[in-house]
Amino acid sequence: MALDNKTTENKDFFNTGCISEAQQQPFTLQRLNTQGHFDQVHPRPAHGVVVFWEKRKPSGGWQVHRADSPLISQFLAAQKGQEDRYFTVNQFHHWRRVSLLSSLRTCYVDIDGCVDIDKALQLLIAARLPAPSQVVYSGRGMHLYWLIKPVPAKALPVWQLVQNKLIATLASIGADPVARDCTRVLRLCGTINSKNGAEVTAKVLTGKRWTLHQLSDAVLGERPEWKPSNKPRSARIRSLGAAREGRKYKGSxxxxxxxxxxxxxxxxxxxxxxxxxxxxxxxxxxxxxxxxxxxxxxxxxxxxxxxxxxxxxxxxxxxxxxxxxxxxxxxxxxxxxxxxxxxxxxxxxxxxxxxxxxxxxxxxxxxxxxxxxxxxxxxxxxxxAQHKKEADAGRWDDHYTKTGVRVSNEDKRTTARQMRAKGMTYQEIATEMDMPLSTIARWCNKMLI
Known part of the structure; x- marks a missing residue:
């Protein structure tokens, strides 16, 4: 991660005392320069191109670069101190269109007119949602980023649900309801907002990079584990709404x-x-x-x-x-x-x-x-009907074992228990295996405290 030479010890950046112990994560408060901001959003390897926009250029000011281009560092260095420079936070094939989406890299919220990170954190805590990975002060507001490991375009529906929930949670402090699409461009750190001459700055908060699976569980609620039922199909359908909490049974x-x-x-x-x-x-x-x-x-x-x-x-x-x-x-x-x-x-x-x-x-x-x-x-x-029959057959192939895990997850559970026997904590196991913490706790046959 590229950092500038400004201090990272400013404890007045926001009051972490407002964060409950159950949700508190260590905040590094590292300040990012232009290269560091870009590298966090677009880590290598690249799976497409990043689109840059120079707002005031008469010819339109659009440029396209691969994140792993040998010239990208030189290009980013030239953006520092320039007015109104933007970039896509996701990657595309050739151009920023939904049909050309290559990989999703971050969920974000664009907040207008508010630069109080405490207010945002308090709303997230009240809604039991995770803190952002980083905050970018855009000059007249702030952009909150939840960094995710690259996922392909087919994950767009889940990504969109996460976006909508985060924006709705922060609506009371000015979250822009229009800025919710995967093609959005946001201001690049180290550049200047021409509306007031302010420099766009960025700081790392948790620095966490989620899998979309983890982030969607944290924002939308953990998906229930499927179990076969002996009830008639009509009875199962009637009981779905009452029996399940969190995510809806059917696709969004x-x-x-x-x-x-x-x-x-x-x-x-x-x-x-x-x-x-x-x-x-x-x-x-x-x-x-x-x-x-x-x-x-x-x-x-x-x-x-x-x-x-x-x-x-x-x-x-x-x-x-x-x-x-x-x-x-x-x-x-x-x-x-x-x-x-x-x-x-x-x-x-x-x-x-x-x-x-x-x-x-x-x-x-x-x-x-x-x-x-x-x-x-x-x-x-x-x-x-044929597709449904094939899906049902595949679901039964991965049937529930009545021991707290599906057939396809038995090896993972064994690995988790072996890691637990070696003295690793649930959090360490969850991080290592890229699995939800509650799942690891259940597999290890312990109560999550």
Whole structure:
């Protein structure tokens, strides 16, 4: 980690006395320079490119670099002291678009108008959420980072749920509800905020780098371990809501629309040479836009949709694409304001949602038989039943052993117990094995205190 020569002993940075003993973690308070900030967010190896933005450059000021480029250190050194320099906190294939996402590197919260880290920590403690890995003072607010070990784009639905929970928790101190997407650019440490001339500074808090599995357990609640039941299926379904706490049994709405988006991209890839067939382009673009509305903030949906239209629906004009996206953007704006609509007697998010059968009916004319087995969400009833049967069979292959662990985890439990027998603490074992602390405690047949 690259550090500047400023002292790290400033104990007045914030009052750690407000942190409960159960949640307190050691804070290093190390100050980061430009290189150190970048290295923490984008450790090697690289899995794509980082996009940089110079806000005031007339030509647009966008540059793309690999995090492991031999020239990156020289480039970062040149950014120090410059005005309004930003970078993506995740990595991409060539450009910062959801469809080009390569790896997720951090969860973040952009807080406007508040630089009191104590307030943020107190809210996180009250919600029983983990402290950030680092804080960046942006000149007129602060950015909180929860660093994660790189995960591929398919983890986006879980990442999005974590983002939403962190932002909602810190909303009362100015967390920006729009800044929740994976394509966001944030200010780079060591640069200058031109609005007030303040230098962007960063300090390490816990310095912890989570796996997304660990962070999602800490933020969303630990996922319950699956156990077979002798109850009739109808009784199991009725009891799911009451029996389980924390995460929902079924996949999130983000997971579903990410699967829909993946299917739409697979269909588009099939027609790579000529684009989506005529007569179906507006429908395909509409569904792709709806999918993006669950991951892209409303102020960037238009840009994403137009680029998608230009690539996959060459027969549609920009005017036609804008007409397609207009109702989608309106609903995304309503969702950002926290508005709800009534659907089947309950209040839900106003963004579009469609049944699987509806999606398939709209798209089946352009889904080749050879492609259908590769799809997950835009499929007919019989294929859905087949997928479920295969999933159930796989679940039973990894059946519960009635000894507190699944078959696939027996070796891990044995390893954990051997490490415990050698005198290692639960925390040391959890860190070494990259597993939740509560799981290690349960496997070692002890009560977690």
């Amino acid at each position: 709405i983000y997971h579903r629309w990410y699967l829909v988006y993946q299917d739409l991209m697979k269909i588009a890839d099939w027609y790579f040479l000529g684009g989506i067939p005529e007569g179906h382009r507006d429908t395909w673009l509409f569904l792709a836009s709806v999918s993006l509305s669950w991951f892209v903030p409303y102020d960037r949906i238009e840009e994403e949709i137009i680029k998608t239209a230009q690539m996959w629906t060459p027969g549609l004009t920009v005017k036609e694409a804008r007409r397609t996206m207009r109702p989608i953007i309106r609903r995304a704006q309503a969702a950002m304001r926290g508005e709800k609509v009534v659907w089947n007697g309950i209040e839900v998010d106003p963004r579009y949602r469609f049944r699987r059968s509806t999606l398939y009916n709209w798209m089946q004319a352009i889904i080749p038989a050879e492609l259908l087995p590769q799809l997950r969400a835009i499929i007919p009833d019989e294929l859905r």
